[in-house]
Amino acid sequence: MTHPDELLAGYVDGSLGSADRGRVDAHLAECARCRDEVALAAEARSAVAGLGDVAPPPGLSTAVRRKVRDRRPTGRPWRVVGAVAVAAGVAAAGILVVGSLGEEGPSMVSQQPRRPEAAPLPQARGEGPAEDVMAGSEGLAATGTGAVPVVTASRTDYEPKALSPLARRLRDDARAALAQGFPPTATDFYREFDPSAVDTQTRRAVQCALADVSPQQAVVPFIIQEATFQGVPAFVAGFLQGPAPDQPYDRILIWVADKESCALRSLASQQL
Amino acid sequence: MDKEHAPETASSDDQVLVERFRRGDRAAFSTLVERHQTRVYNLAYRMLGRPEDAADATQEAFLACHEKLSGFRGDAAFTTWLHRVALNVCYDALRKRSRERPDEEEIEPPPVADASEATATGVDVHRALQRVPEEFRAVVLLHDAYGLPYEEIAEIIGVPVGTVKSRLHRGRVAMARILRGEPQAASDPSKLQERS
Numbered sequence: 001m002t003h004p005d006e007l008l009a010g011y012v013d014g015s016l017g018s019a020d021r022g023r024v025d026a027h028l029a030e031c032a033r034c035r036d037e038v039a040l041a042a043e044a045r046s047a048v049a050g051l052g053d054v055a056p057p058p059g060l061s062t063a064v065r066r067k068v069r070d071r072r073p074t075g076r077p078w079r080v081v082g083a084v085a086v087a088a089g090v091a092a093a094g095i096l097v098v099g100s101l102g103e104e105g106p107s108m109v110s111q112q113p114r115r116p117e118a119a120p121l122p123q124a125r126g127e128g129p130a131e132d133v134m135a136g137s138e139g140l141a142a143t144g145t146g147a148v149p150v151v152t153a154s155r156t157d158y159e160p161k162a163l164s165p166l167a168r169r170l171r172d173d174a175r176a177a178l179a180q181g182f183p184p185t186a187t188d189f190y191r192e193f194d195p196s197a198v199d200t201q202t203r204r205a206v207q208c209a210l211a212d213v214s215p216q217q218a219v220v221p222f223i224i225q226e227a228t229f230q231g232v233p234a235f236v237a238g239f240l241q242g243p244a245p246d247q248p249y250d251r252i253l254i255w256v257a258d259k260e261s262c263a264l265r266s267l268a269s270q271q272l
Numbered sequence: 273m274d275k276e277h278a279p280e281t282a283s284s285d286d287q288v289l290v291e292r293f294r295r296g297d298r299a300a301f302s303t304l305v306e307r308h309q310t311r312v313y314n315l316a317y318r319m320l321g322r323p324e325d326a327a328d329a330t331q332e333a334f335l336a337c338h339e340k341l342s343g344f345r346g347d348a349a350f351t352t353w354l355h356r357v358a359l360n361v362c363y364d365a366l367r368k369r370s371r372e373r374p375d376e377e378e379i380e381p382p383p384v385a386d387a388s389e390a391t392a393t394g395v396d397v398h399r400a401l402q403r404v405p406e407e408f409r410a411v412v413l414l415h416d417a418y419g420l421p422y423e424e425i426a427e428i429i430g431v432p433v434g435t436v437k438s439r440l441h442r443g444r445v446a447m448a449r450i451l452r453g454e455p456q457a458a459s460d461p462s463k464l465q466e467r468s
Contacts, residue, residue: 006434009415009422009441040448041441047397047451048416048444056313057327061305064334068301191296 163268209237233259286350408443
């Protein structure tokens, strides 16, 4: 006896045409084994259809994005790790957020480069144990040889007079990063940014730091630190800026924004 | 399960996102991940049995998807293609598992159910699925859990539609026998071959 295996699934699904259904009915009338199987198949169909979805573990999509980002060949020694839209949609802002910020004095950078593969990858807030990225004065990779996808935090309390020296130090790091392949203009930078890597914390920091920046000025956030300025919580940001988006940067800005209101509190700049 | 996740509007939205991604918009890929992670994770969970393996497989699947998406020609629905990528990752994981841990009892065997009991719990069903040979399990899942039509499953797996129907029937029968406590009859793939 030939069993109509290819029709039995459709028979159980109720999707057969009348001719095929008639053939199966005729067969079932004579074949106890197929009758038994049809009953079994209907039972399994119902059981599997009743399975509910299981919730994926929290942070799975973030882990996916991180994995994609880590695997992506960049062709450059630095990694652009995030971007957000600036006000009015005129420009987008990316951020190269780099290693741990110095705790000793107002320096935001050290001169010691860090290789990308050696850089730790702190957890995004809210998705795992909070990781203290304030690892001392070493390892800030604004030299362009490494990047850590977080906006860093610091206990440093900046004073106004500390901003100009900070701008000069960041200038050196920016020059080094540019020499190593950091995009030379804002246009180049935003062409390569990776918005999928932005976590909420980074987005908030960039948006706040850029809140008072005219959208006509295409600036590239180079580094942002959550710290305090004269005792009040603030974002201390280093921006690169050129005379136009498609022209090489000629200045580095230190921009201090109030963490609460995002209003500009102080500013320093340095020719590159 | 989430049959409602794949209406036509979602499908066309997927195509838009894929196109945006191919033009350099990386946020579009994040949206695709958010949109499909539950489907991919659940398929991997039902195929592999363990949450931790499913999470790994989901990451691998999306990573593979990211790497291959530029070559995605769009002549199949994105979800069809994504299912194929995810299933291939699951098959690789199962092969690796059997190579590295050949003697391991993969999933705790299901309790012998009382055949007179009309319903099986989700846990029993999940465990029973793990005892169904993988090529049959995949078809049963794609059709009965996700509601995919035979033709799409054939495209995902790369076999004729008739083979899909046959595997579906044999997989269902195997599954029910396991649920009834007849594991011998179901876990031996040779007994699932088409009869003549």
